[in-house]
Amino acid sequence: MPIISKTNDVVTVIFSFAVEPEQQQELIDRMIDALETTTRHQPGFVCASFHKSLDGVRVFNYAQWRTQADYETFAQSAQDRAIATQLSQFQLRDSHIYEVVISKPDDADLRIRKGDRIHFAEFRVKPENQQRLIDLERENVEIALQHPDLMSANFHRSLDGTRTANYGQWRSLDNFDALLKEPKYESVREYWKGLAENEFHLYEVVYTEPSE
Template identity: 65%
Template sequence: MPTIAKNNDVITVIIIFAVEPERQQELIDTIIEFLQTTVKYQPGFVSSSLHKSLDGIRVMNYAQWKTLEDYKAFINNSEAQVKAAKLFQFQIHESHVYEVVVSKPDDATLKITEGGLIHLAQFRVKPENQMRLVELEREYVGIGLQNPGLLSANFHRSLDGVHNVNYGQWRSLADFEELLKDPKYKPLNEYWQGLAENEFHLYEVVYTHQQ
């Protein structure tokens, strides 16, 4: 099964689609078909994990490739793009290439498994502020890990400098809701103020494939 860790020798591509709730499953099925017929045969492809947001309006593909050059070769492959025609009817909300810059706890390696509950926090940031945000993420993640329901937190920075994401693995929805209500976790809602715009969704992992 796919894993996330700071020392992984891969690059990460996170593609987030915006979708109407009634078409969420259609989009998931379309991505799976494309993965099974085309993507998994591309040189350098490592893994793909599909997530559906609990509110029904997002689908996320968390993909890993051996190198940035492998991924660029794939997206510039005209034959592969023809086979992706069905996907073009859906709206891409965000798409960036990332590296994992913080993985906590230190002894945790996140294995992406179907049925897992994931909190994905997205931060839109100016390039000059990106590394400062990484420093704050590293500083404040310990507060979140005081909640035993947060199993791991993995912060990613986009290579284009304009996006950070936290991929947090949770034991249960009740644990996450406790974090939102308990005053001791309030700093987690404030550390990024003035540096970034924040959006988050809760996702369920619905499909994984690893070479």
Template identity: 45%
Template structure:
């Protein structure tokens, strides 16, 4: 199973699709079909497919050995031709990341099916604001981890400076509302105000595909 740790040698590629609820299942089927090609590519490690509980997002958390391997995959015309069906959906938000915080109550967090509800928070910012967002995340992750239902929180920063993503594990889908009641985490005066825009969704992990 993929692990989420600051000492991972792999890079993370997080790809988030926005989709109409009535097309979410079709998108998931299309991604699964294309993964049969992806998992054979040099440098590919794993791909974990998530669907949002509200039906409007699909997230692919992939791991590759290096940025160079991932870019070679993107630049392979034959491989990308096989992704034609994916391009009938809205363009995804796709970036390469490194992990800079990983807090957990259960050892090294893992991506696996059926155990936790996944919370993916997408912070979008201009590159000059990413360092400030990173410091704010470091400051606020420990207070959040005091909530008993939050099992882990793993923060990623994109190499292009425009994203920070928190991948969290929760015991149940209602528990996150307790976090939103805490100072700095709700809609009023959130800790990222003026630095980033935030959107979050709750997901279930459907499956994890390793390399061939």
């Protein structure tokens, strides 16, 4: 199963789609079919996990490859072009290659399992501001982890310098709004302003390869 870790000798590829709620399951089904018939057989493929937003408007894939070269070879192949054709009716919002730079707490279980509920926050940033944003994420992550239901926060930086992303694993999302409203978390809601544009959604993991 996928494991998020700074010590994994892999690169992470995250791509996300915007969908109409009535199209969300169709996109997931097509992505699963493409993965099972093509992607998982490619040299360098390690794992993938598909996520659907609870509001129905996003789908994203968190995938790991042995090396950036392995992924780029596949991305330039006829097989990947065929997959792109299969998914062309859906709006690809973002696609970047990342590395994990912060995983807290140190003893967290970082496996991605089907049925998990997570939040995924994407930050668009200018390359000259990316490291400053990461430093602020590192400063504020311990405050966010005071929320009793947040199990881990895992920050990634895109290799092109234009993104950071937080994959947050939760015991339950029932009290997620506390992070958005309670005064104790105010700095968590504010640290990125003036440096980046932020968008987040709440998700369920619907598929992993390999599975448990």
